[in-house]
Amino acid sequence: MIRFSNVNKRYTGGYDALVGVNFHLAPGEMAFLTGHSGAGKSTLLKLIALLERASRGQVVINGQNLDKVSRRRIPYIRRNIGIIFQDHRLLFDRTVFDNVALPLIISGFSSNEVGRRVRAALDKVNLLRKEKSYPVMLSGGEQQRVGIARAIVNKPPILLADEPTGNLDPELSEEIMKLFEQFNQVGVTVLIASHDLALISQMGHRVLTLTKGKLTQDSGAS
């Protein structure tokens, strides 16, 4: 589902954020990406979401070599990837419902379908009662769950999360991770960047460890 072959990423300015990264994540697999701050976790996720392009090597997502994707095609690739950010990235002038509905509106779903899918997604993250609220009225954990609902609302085969629990207390963090597990159980490929080693080891999934841009450890290479 996600395959990195000898991937290098050098930022303008000459910094090598990723060096010779190789790994393969099978469809339906769930893995954690860990490493110190600055190790290149976010960079790796950005390559998958086409927020950055690899300097060398190949990134293949769902059989599609991202090298070959033109600028115009990027939106359609991104629709198959749910992305969750540490800072949520919600629209603060829109209700929870409208935030979650956005990916569906972009893809041209009918109003009926939008309503049904948004409520299903909000139900999964346990926020059905808050659909009319605005993000500022929600706690950090709730905002994160809105972000998750938005990421999964159009049922993408891949889910990426960059430090999704960074600002949350341990209890809420675990709750969020359990949520990702649930999506994984219905076949979604999940890759989560996190440096919460305690939580990660407790979950017992595959762990990829980056050290200064190099993949130094892979607990379950396939």
Next chain:
Amino acid sequence: MAKQQREAGRVRDSVSPSDRAIRTRVRTYLLRHAQVFFGSLGRLSKTPFSTFMTTMVIGIALALPAGLHVLLQNVQQLSGGLDSATQISLFLKTDTSEPRTQEIVKRLRKMSEVRQVDYVSRQQALEEFTRLSGFGDALKALDQNPLPSVIVVTPALRHATPDAAERLLARFKLFKEVDLAQLDMQWIQRLYAIMDIVQRGVQILGVILGLGVVLVLGNTIRLAIQNRRDEIIIIKLIGGTDAFIRRPFLYSGFWYGFFGSLIAFLLISLAVNALSEPVAGLALLYRSQFSLSGLNATEVVLLGGTGILLGLLGSWLAVGRHLRDIEPT
């Protein structure tokens, strides 16, 4: 029976879904466009002051050339009426006999190019001069009437335009009894020439102000894009196409252009309204039927179309230039 119904239902279902799906898609597509269309209007109404200012600037920029065009049209209509005032005066040689003069008058009256012929004899000319000038005594001192007889020819309307009247004049000059032939319309010719220049000026002004409208709108839309930077980034992150992101800004441009032309229309109508009464009063003094006319239907459509087109152009340029710069990281 129940089975038949089920079968029928299955057949119906197997035929209609794709059909229904297409119809739903089209309806959804149109609905989304309508939502963005009116949504962008709603967004403009949330900042009433700045929206009003921008629209006003556009309205004035459109009203100036359009208003001058209206003015010019009225002057043209008025000067069209002035053609009937074209007259050619034929001053006859003083030694022309009265019967010969009458012959000439008869001949002129028969010409199809001529609408009216007035003859002023030497005696009449003298009386008129005495009456109007008060120098009658001075003339009496002369032993001979120094004034020539005059034939005043009013050309038929078709021949009253500057060119045709000029041709007529040339023919009259060939009459051997005519001492001097004078066309009484040089000032109309000058008026026409001036109006040609003014018209060109209005066109140039229109182009310049149109460019101004595009720039003002481009800048307004640029600011709107900057204000919605976060939103644009998020939409790009979750797979929004450029077309999707562009749409609300293009529709804003449409609305600015639409309301700008509406304001221009109102300004021109107000001006025509304010002027029509004094103009009608003036026309009455000259016993003229002339009344000031505003924009006709075609011109209103043209004004609206121009405004909307300029609005779309301005926002299209701004969007094309600035949306690319905003990329998520």
